[in-house]
Amino acid sequence: MSAAVYSVHAARWARSNHRVTMQDLQELGAEMFRRLTWATTPKSPKQFTDVVYSSMLKEWEQEQARLLSRCWRGRLKGLRLEMTSRAKAAQQWTLRNPITTSSLAGLTSTAASDFLVQRYFEKRESTDLRRSAIMGLFGLSYIGFLQHFLYTGFWPKFLKVSRLTGPKAVLFQVFGDQGIYMPCAYLPVFYTVKEMAGPTGLFISTSEAAVAGVARYWENLHSDLQLLGSPEESSGAGVCLRF
Known part of the structure; x- marks a missing residue:
């Protein structure tokens, strides 16, 4: 940037803030002299020029926002x-909070x-908040929290150790998830x-609920x-599994 532009920026900033010190002017003069004499690539800007640029950028953004707000397209x-x-x-x-995201x-x-099932499928007049809270806690702790480590931690590490790749890895994951984990762990807990x-x-107690479930x-x-x-049944139009 030329010396004239530097001077204009510094003057505008000085008129709006009135906090220019002698040290700031010395640093600005040294930077201008170095650019004019040696014409080298400048180093990182000083604090003074940072304030000038940030102030002018903020003013420009505010002006653009005012102009855009005058029409419906803007x-x-x-x-x-x-x-x-x-x-x-x-x-x-x-991305910074994957566990919290999965749990939520x-x-x-x-x-x-559960709320939609109670309201539109079961046609209940009032919502069973206790049931919705229990199902929500199940989704928070089991589906969101525990299964996060299962699908992002256990399976990738297990496949890395087993050295399975390609279609074999896909078939192994599908069989392990749908053939072992779902019928033996998830559905009993559900x-x-x-x-x-x-x-x-x-x-009933938790153990009695587990036995009944x-x-x-x-x-x-x-x-x-x-x-x-x-x-006779499988040749029909469709089969409905119960849960």
Whole structure:
């Protein structure tokens, strides 16, 4: 930047702030002299020039915002830029806090799903807040928190140790998730939580809820397998599995 532009910037900043010291002027003069005499690539700007540039940039942004706010296209553009900025900030926050993001996603999805089921599927006049709270806690702690470590920690490390790649790795993950983890771990826990959130959950202990939930799970699983194995039923238009 030329010496004239430096002088204009410094004068504007001095008139608006009135805090220019002799040391600031000496540093600015030394920088101008070095650029004029040696014509080398400048080093990082001094504190004085940083203040000048930041002040002028802020004034320019404010002026642009005032000009844009005078027409509807400008307002729409400003709104779009604001939404884009907030979306990027939210994305950066989720990347910095993956565990919190997973936990909140599990809480929101399960609580909202239970609320919609009660309101529009079961046609209840009033929402069972206790049931929604229990399902939300299940989504927060199990679906969001524990399964975060399962799918982002355990499976990648296990595949790295096993050295499986390509289609073999995909088949192994699908079989391990759908064939072992889901029927042996997730669904029994889900049925236990379902019993705890049900009408009888207030009158039974956690162990009794686990026994009742697993019994209900095996009963539904047995009936579903019979339904799938029946040639008369399986040849129909569709099969509905119970949960």
